[in-house]
Amino acid sequence: MKDTRLRRAAAAVAGASIAACRWCGRLRYELAPVAATFGLTALSWWHHATGPGRADHTGYGLATAATAALCAKGLEHKNTKAAAVGLGGTVVSVDAWLGAALGPSVPSFIATGVTMIGAYGLYVPWLVKSRHDRMNLQIKAAKNGGLPDSMGVNVGTPGVTGDTQEETALRRALVALGIPAQDVSRIVFTEIGWNCVVTLPPGKNTSAAVVISKQKQLAANLDLPGTMRLRVGERENQLLVQMQVRDPLAETIAWPGPSMTSCTEWLPLGLSPDGTRFGFHPLYNHVLVAGATDNGKSGVLNVILGNLAACQDAEVLLVDMKPGAVELGPWEPCALALADSVDRAKALFAMVRQEIKERGELMSQWRRETGVPVRKWDPAKHGRPAWFIVIDELAELIRRAPDLAKELESLKQLARFAAIMFVEATQSPSAKVFGDSTDARQQYQVRIGLGVTEPTATNLIFGVGAHGEGWRLDLLNLPGKLMIASRDSAHKAPLERRAYYPTDEDIAATIAEFGGVAADGMLLEPTAPAGGPNGRGPGDGTPASPPEAPFERPQLRAVPTFPDGSRIPDNRLALWEALQKAGPEGLTLQEAVAQGLAGHRTSVQGPVSQWVAKGWVDDSGTRGRAKVYALTAAEHTPTPDTVPSPKENVLAR
Structure with a gap:
């Protein structure tokens, strides 16, 4: 009988303990100030039992004085936060000091009660507001989307479901992130993955930019195969989600060779994920090619050079600061000039400035003679071809000759009207490369960004805030992958693409086909022979x-x-x-x-x-x-009357 009573008592005690633990678990937020206050008082009583010395009392006194001084200064300067922190610190210090000095006693209990009342006075309004905000977020998430399976104050509970497995995973990942979705458009499945538009709750802390800044955490919460890419939609609270399950750009894309004969045509650079070609119009557009080393910058430059070399109305002028001009040097047979040192680069830029001046004077002369304004140099009408100054490793050029930064900025501002364009490439995009000024960067109408290692490099290439808007160059995982921005409407959105890859054999064949036509030697001063501008035509502005x-x-x-x-x-x-x-x-x-x-x-x-x-x-x-x-030989014997000489068969240079 006695053993039975003991077992019943033990079971009752255990049940009561379990119930108490469950009750405390449910009310853990409400009981937090009580637990903290009694814990502090218990520690101060334990200190009383060990016998605090003079140094201990001095420490308590200094803490009380410091917090009281903070409260007084906060009241004096009307700083409510400082006054509240100082007052709370003073109450806590007095409670701990009395407990350590007197132990369990009436003054200590009174101090503990005052501390607890003050703690609840500050804690309860915050707790109510926090729960109210969280409930509102979940209610908004349920209005336009799937109804939640469970409702509670903890938004970490994955209770939101969608029409598909992917939508459910995305909704729950956003809830776990603390920003539940108001609405998720029906997911569109493609050959390479799926995409959708997510409408987020209005507010600064729940905007699409905030979610993008937490992309890694969201991807971990999503836990689905593929690569996730995010960008801001038409509104600040719209998030565009693209999950790429299969990479259509994983294989190297062979370069088909030059596909243009005039710089007025469209220059193809490579392929988009859907297999369509992408590119840009080179005439009247300065181009920036930037990205970290071994990410395909040289391949992009070679594609551009190969196409320009095939253009009948364009000349290329090369600047390569690498020893031996190893990047651009092979294209010398197709170039009007090659500069491989600072002195030659300065001479080349002086030639460019003189050419701009001469073309401007010719345009002014034609305007006075005809009465018709001529605002842009047209290579097809005005005799002289378009010039493309291609600079490899712009950063190295500026390091060796810092004074050229302002000169290049000035030339880019003046050159476009004269059909003189700059194509500049760098592996180290930084403010110093652009002369510590955003003005120089604004001159690039076409910006091509390859893989980088830091988000700041993305913003230097595409502009402030580009990384947060989805221009994630740090996610490009293969050489040749890039993003391009230009005035073309197809280049407004951050889309991953991949450039053609020209092999050494491709480059050699292109040079063999189009090289050797340029004038012998490097021209450092422009000439205008009689009979037409630069010897290009009969003198009436039309090319021969x-x-x-x-x-x-x-x-x-x-x-x-x-x-x-x-x-x-x-x-x-x-x-x-x-x-x-x-x-x-x-x-x-x-x-x-x-x-x-x-x-x-x-x-x-x-x-x-x-x-x-x-x-x-x-x-x-x-x-x-x-x-x-x-x-030749027995097959065909050319005669001087029927076969033109090489110099007569091309536009003279």
Whole structure:
């Protein structure tokens, strides 16, 4: 009987203890001031039992005096926060001092009670406001979306569901973040993932920018496969969410070669995730190419240079500060000038300034003669071609010659009207590169950003706040991946793209096709020979055009052999016959590819180079800016009356 009573008593005590713990757990926020106050009093009584000394009482006294002084100063200067902190600190110090001095006693209990009342006086309004705000957020989240499975004051409870698994995960991830969604548009699934628009509660602390700043935490809460990208929508509380499950840009994209013959055309740079090409218009636009090392900057520059080299109405001028001009040096045969030192760079910029002046004077003269305003230099009408000054590693140039920062800023401000554009690349985008001024950066109408390691670099390339708006260059994970911003409406949103990758063979073939047309040597001063501006035309502002050469089509041999009698291999016969049919006009590599003779210019470059070395093919002629390959010797014997010389066959430089 006695054992039974003991077991019942023990069970009752255990049940009461469990109930008390549950009750305390449910009211943990309400009981927090009580627990803190009694805990402090218990510690002060324990200190009384150990016997506090004079030094201890001095410490209590100094703490009380300091908090009282803070309260007095707060009241004097009408600083409510300082006065409240000082008053609360004084009450706590007095409570602890009395407990340590007197132990369990009436004065100590009174001090503890006063401390508890003061604590609740400050804590209860904050607790009520916090719960009210959290309830409002959950109510707003339920108004336009799926109803919550559970409602409580703890927004960490994942209780919001959606129409799909992805929407449910996104809603719960936002709730766990403390910013539940008011509405989630129906998720659109694509070949590469899914996307949607999230409407967030109005307010500064629940805006889309705040969620973007916590992207890593949101991605961890979401716990779904893929790469998440966020940006601000049309309104501040609209969040655009894109989850990329499959990367369509994971494979390197081969460069198809130059696809433009005029700088007035569109210059393709690479492919977007949907497989469409992207690019920009080079004429009248300065270009900035920036990104950390080994992220594809050189590849982008080579694509730009390869296309400009094929343009009949454009010249490139190169500035490369790397020893030996290893990046831009190979393009020297296609360039009007190459500067590989500070002195040569200064001379080149002086030439550019003089050219701007001359073009401006010519435009003024034409306006006075015709009475028609001429505001922009048109390479197709005004004789001289557009100039593109390509600078590799702008940061190194400015480090070696800081005074050039202001000169470049001045030139970019003046040059566009004269059809003179700057294409500048740097691996170290910083304020110093742009002359410690945002004015210079504003001159770039096209900005191409490759992968970087710090968010600040993104803002330096695309402008203040770009990183928070979704221009996340730090998330670009492969060389050649980039984001582009320009005045083109297709470039307003931060979209990940990837540039073409030109191989060394591609570059060599392009240089072989379009190189060797420029004037020999580096021109450091512009000239304007008689007969037209810069020798470009007859003097009426129109460029010269190559004379046409009549020819007779040759008869094919019954047995296909080379001039030395050796049989032509089957894989070379189509190309040889195409050269025979072309006659004295010959073929360019690009034309050979267009006729389906090969899939790429490099496939044609090899055999025709061998035939040139053997004297069977002549490569001295040009059409536009491309080399022309024509059969010689017994196949076709050109005469001076029918075949123009190379200098007559191109726009003189």
